[in-house]
Amino acid sequence: MASESIVVDHVSKDFTMQYHRTLKQMAVATIRGLPLKEHFRAVNDVSFTVEQGESIGLMGLNGSGKSTLLKLINGVMRPDEGRILTRGRIAGLIATGAGFHPQLSGRDNLYLNGAILGMSEPEIKRKFDEIVDFADIGKFLDTPVSHYSSGMFARLGFAIAIHVDADIFLADEVLAVGDKPFKKKCMAKMQEIRQQGTTIFYVSHASSSVRAMCDRVLVLESGHLNFDGDVEQGIHYLQYDDDEETKEALADGELGADV
Amino acid sequence: MRAANKAATAAARQAKVDERGRRRNAARKARRLMEKKADSMPVVELRGPKQERVVDAELVDPSPHGGLVEVFQQRYLLRLIVTRQLAQMYAASLLGLLWSYIQPALRFVVYFAVFGIILRTHDSTPNFALHLFTGMVFVHYFTETWSGGTHSIWNNRTLVLKMRVPREIFPVASMVVAAYHTGPQVLILGIACALLGWHFTLVGLAAGALGMAILICFSMALSLTFSALNVFFKDFQNIVSTFTQFLHFLVPMMYSYSYIARMGQDHPWAYQLYFADPLAEAVMLMQRLFWAPTLKPSQYAHEFPPDLWERGFIMLAVCAVMLVLAQRFFSRLEGKFPERL
Numbered sequence A: 001m002a003s004e005s006i007v008v009d010h011v012s013k014d015f016t017m018q019y020h021r022t023l024k025q026m027a028v029a030t031i032r033g034l035p036l037k038e039h040f041r042a043v044n045d046v047s048f049t050v051e052q053g054e055s056i057g058l059m060g061l062n063g064s065g066k067s068t069l070l071k072l073i074n075g076v077m078r079p080d081e082g083r084i085l086t087r088g089r090i091a092g093l094i095a096t097g098a099g100f101h102p103q104l105s106g107r108d109n110l111y112l113n114g115a116i117l118g119m120s121e122p123e124i125k126r127k128f129d130e131i132v133d134f135a136d137i138g139k140f141l142d143t144p145v146s147h148y149s150s151g152m153f154a155r156l157g158f159a160i161a162i163h164v165d166a167d168i169f170l171a172d173e174v175l176a177v178g179d180k181p182f183k184k185k186c187m188a189k190m191q192e193i194r195q196q197g198t199t200i201f202y203v204s205h206a207s208s209s210v211r212a213m214c215d216r217v218l219v220l221e222s223g224h225l226n227f228d229g230d231v232e233q234g235i236h237y238l239q240y241d242d243d244e245e246t247k248e249a250l251a252d253g254e255l256g257a258d259v
Numbered sequence B: 001m002r003a004a005n006k007a008a009t010a011a012a013r014q015a016k017v018d019e020r021g022r023r024r025n026a027a028r029k030a031r032r033l034m035e036k037k038a039d040s041m042p043v044v045e046l047r048g049p050k051q052e053r054v055v056d057a058e059l060v061d062p063s064p065h066g067g068l069v070e071v072f073q074q075r076y077l078l079r080l081i082v083t084r085q086l087a088q089m090y091a092a093s094l095l096g097l098l099w100s101y102i103q104p105a106l107r108f109v110v111y112f113a114v115f116g117i118i119l120r121t122h123d124s125t126p127n128f129a130l131h132l133f134t135g136m137v138f139v140h141y142f143t144e145t146w147s148g149g150t151h152s153i154w155n156n157r158t159l160v161l162k163m164r165v166p167r168e169i170f171p172v173a174s175m176v177v178a179a180y181h182t183g184p185q186v187l188i189l190g191i192a193c194a195l196l197g198w199h200f201t202l203v204g205l206a207a208g209a210l211g212m213a214i215l216i217c218f219s220m221a222l223s224l225t226f227s228a229l230n231v232f233f234k235d236f237q238n239i240v241s242t243f244t245q246f247l248h249f250l251v252p253m254m255y256s257y258s259y260i261a262r263m264g265q266d267h268p269w270a271y272q273l274y275f276a277d278p279l280a281e282a283v284m285l286m287q288r289l290f291w292a293p294t295l296k297p298s299q300y301a302h303e304f305p306p307d308l309w310e311r312g313f314i315m316l317a318v319c320a321v322m323l324v325l326a327q328r329f330f331s332r333l334e335g336k337f338p339e340r341l
């Protein structure tokens, strides 16, 4: 019996871009007739349902709204329109790095993050060694995380999130900063929780690893959910293989701006 | 007419070209990104069949909605945040926690010297030191809750940005930290009371409870409101720090109630304004608990307003309503926190 794990129902999220912060700036802008703020729709009328145990690859260009969508699912942000429902405990990492307190040590952050993710005190104590082993940050455990390298930061964050025993696991591109062996270890661990039936949301540009990790692909294009379906087709869709003109353009060697 | 049609067609064609160009650009970007990143992550295949996981929970909205109630359901987290905050405050300080006593102690000495000895309030107010100290302890608790709360969301922005927590937990943690700092001061106050012949009365206890309830509701309401506002405009933390500097003068502690009563005879509206401040009411109630029982009833008979209790209960009701409104206000703004921090 499969049950819904995530229901996203006509969800939109607007950002307000405030251009002027001080009264003086606002006054000047008003006199010149410049806009004081502008609305920007980062996620636009997105709907889908995920069953428990499904593994979803979320793909799209930079700025297409992937991290925003994950923040909505994880409850950090609220949708402006539509609604989101989730079942069970959610853990994961969103947009480069965990929510750590920079002045606190790795150990303190581990406890704090564990508690925020819903672990009880005995649960954290029980898993403490395992998490520290996995993160492999050695003697830096008791130094403030602001002194960590970005790789160490990501390691600790991932180690905590993956050991939470969550029902839904969100993995944004956090692993991008890790080194090869650690990435491999993380992917193996993610496969392990996937096998245990955890719902996974995996954001990545790496098509081969999405192929291995996911059962289904969602593609976001400037906030719109333009593709929802099979992995191969999703990757194909993203590469615009059917778009003759792109092929021509590419053949001309006329290459666009770097990404 | 035809010209207009022509223009429209041209515009449509242009839009189509633009759209195609945009799409081509996007496609190009996507393709390059995919090519570059295709093998950036190692491939690990699934081993063995997938298991069924049965999640024994309801489908719920993932964002926090419980407000203050949810904070008290997560007591372990609250405790962690409080202890970390305390540890952090004294992380690089030799005297550590002692600092939160040195400043009040010095201030006490100065106030006592100026008001008690130079201005001689000491003569008209028996046990003036206790009168002063009671006020200082609870004003200190109030200002620390308020200013700590105002900074709290901003100071914990890394957590607010990335993790799902009931955000009220940060102002509440500031209040607990303030209580932690005030606790030993209350102990000193208690010892001083005992030395000066304090005795237990039920009336005093009731006054203390009422005063504390007003203080908690009022400081929490302000702290919730200002912590939310401070996310949007940093001016609010300056407003708070400016305001808290005057608070000592706006409650009856350096001078006793009878001075205000005398002022009230000439300026009734000023009197009403003065006691519209829940803090002034709370401080008097606390003095009823700590200071009054060290004196003979005839000595303090004129040092409390005749309607102390009526005002107290009305004030508590007002503050409770303020707290509810503050919670509503906070809930409305908190949805915008992550994008504004």
Ligand SMILES: Nc1ncnc2c1ncn2[C@@H]1O[C@H](COP(=O)(O)OP(=O)(O)OP(=O)(O)O)[C@@H](O)[C@H]1O
Binding pocket: A015, A016, A017, A040, A042, A060, A061, A062, A063, A064, A065, A066, A067, A068, A069, B338, B339, B340
């Ligand atoms: N707090 C914010 N205020 C205003 N705009 C924002 C805010 N956060 C994100 N955006 C905008 O929303 C859009 C989507 O951002 P998001 O981080 O979700 O993209 P993404 O798909 O994760 O991109 P990437 O692949 O680079 O991680 C971007 O255009 C970004 O500029």
Ligand SMILES: [Mg+2]
Binding pocket: A066, A067, A068, A095, A172, A173
């Ligand atoms: Mg992102």
